[in-house]
Amino acid sequence: MTVAQSIIDRLVVALDVPTGAEALALARTLSGRAGMFKVGLELFCAEGPAFVREVQKAGPVFLDLKLHDIPNTVHRAMEALLPMNPSLVTIHTQGGPAMIEAAAQAVKAHRQRGGRTQLLGVTVLTSLDREALARLGSTAEPGDLALHLARLAKACGCDGVVCSAHEAASVRDACGAPFHRLTPGIRPGGVATQDQARVVTPAQALREGATWLVVGRPITQAPDPAAAAQGILLEMAGA
Numbered sequence: 001m002t003v004a005q006s007i008i009d010r011l012v013v014a015l016d017v018p019t020g021a022e023a024l025a026l027a028r029t030l031s032g033r034a035g036m037f038k039v040g041l042e043l044f045c046a047e048g049p050a051f052v053r054e055v056q057k058a059g060p061v062f063l064d065l066k067l068h069d070i071p072n073t074v075h076r077a078m079e080a081l082l083p084m085n086p087s088l089v090t091i092h093t094q095g096g097p098a099m100i101e102a103a104a105q106a107v108k109a110h111r112q113r114g115g116r117t118q119l120l121g122v123t124v125l126t127s128l129d130r131e132a133l134a135r136l137g138s139t140a141e142p143g144d145l146a147l148h149l150a151r152l153a154k155a156c157g158c159d160g161v162v163c164s165a166h167e168a169a170s171v172r173d174a175c176g177a178p179f180h181r182l183t184p185g186i187r188p189g190g191v192a193t194q195d196q197a198r199v200v201t202p203a204q205a206l207r208e209g210a211t212w213l214v215v216g217r218p219i220t221q222a223p224d225p226a227a228a229a230q231g232i233l234l235e236m237a238g239a
């Protein structure tokens with residue numbers, strides 16, 4: 001069965017493998033079965049900007065560096081990475097309003113120069129549950145805090161947020177459909193949760209209103225990554 005391009009575009013594969021060579025081989029294997037490839041801190045620190053440009057030959061890149069620092073530092077780091085013209089970049093919303101605005105200003109200036117990058121704010125990591133938040137000193141429910149941070153991210157100029165798909169529908173209702181919801185913590189039925197706490201199946205994530213699904217280990221650690229990606233796409237197509 002062929003899967004519509006509009007579904008393929010919504011699958012983002014996290015290239016969480018140790019070397020650039022492995023990541024490029026994986027990106028080529030998955031070409032046509034993913035709409036975007038995510039380069040995270042591990043690979044970016046090891047391989048740098050030239051590697052990002054290599055991955056861009058196989059598909060659009062989500063450069064997930066989750067910046068979190070004082071506003072000036074984040075603004076300058078953002079200016080340094082935007083010439084790579086990734087499709088998506090991330091900051092931690094918990095860096096505060098001035099930091100989010102500083103990142104958004106850099107992204108806006110980049111787009112005025114013809115760039116295409118969109119800025120997403122990470123709300124509450126999908127690895128955190130209520131108990132972990134309590135140990136951090138917060139009495140909030142993860143979903144309530146994620147929604148609060150999504151509203152803040154929108155007010156400060158982000159194009160969307162990273163949240164659990166459990167929160168995608170409430171974020172869409174509060175912030176509007178054009179404000180993106182990128183949802184990690186995706187686990188097809190029967191696949192181990194590992195270090196994720198707030199998990200959702202691919203079909204459920206789409207039904208909840210996720211714009212993009214981020215999937216790492218269920219594809220990258222599968223015996224046949226292309227078949228695993230195809231299985232997830234078929235589940236998404238049937239949602």
Ligand SMILES: O=C(O)c1cc(=O)[nH]c(=O)n1[C@@H]1O[C@H](COP(=O)(O)O)[C@@H](O)[C@H]1O
Nearest residue numbers: 014064124125126162184185214215216217
């Ligand atoms: O920003 C992210 O991409 C992210 C945010 C979040 O809250 N949770 C989360 O898991 N991620 C990323 O999404 C990917 C999930 O990988 P798997 O758990 O292997 O599917 C990893 O690359 C994480 O860095």
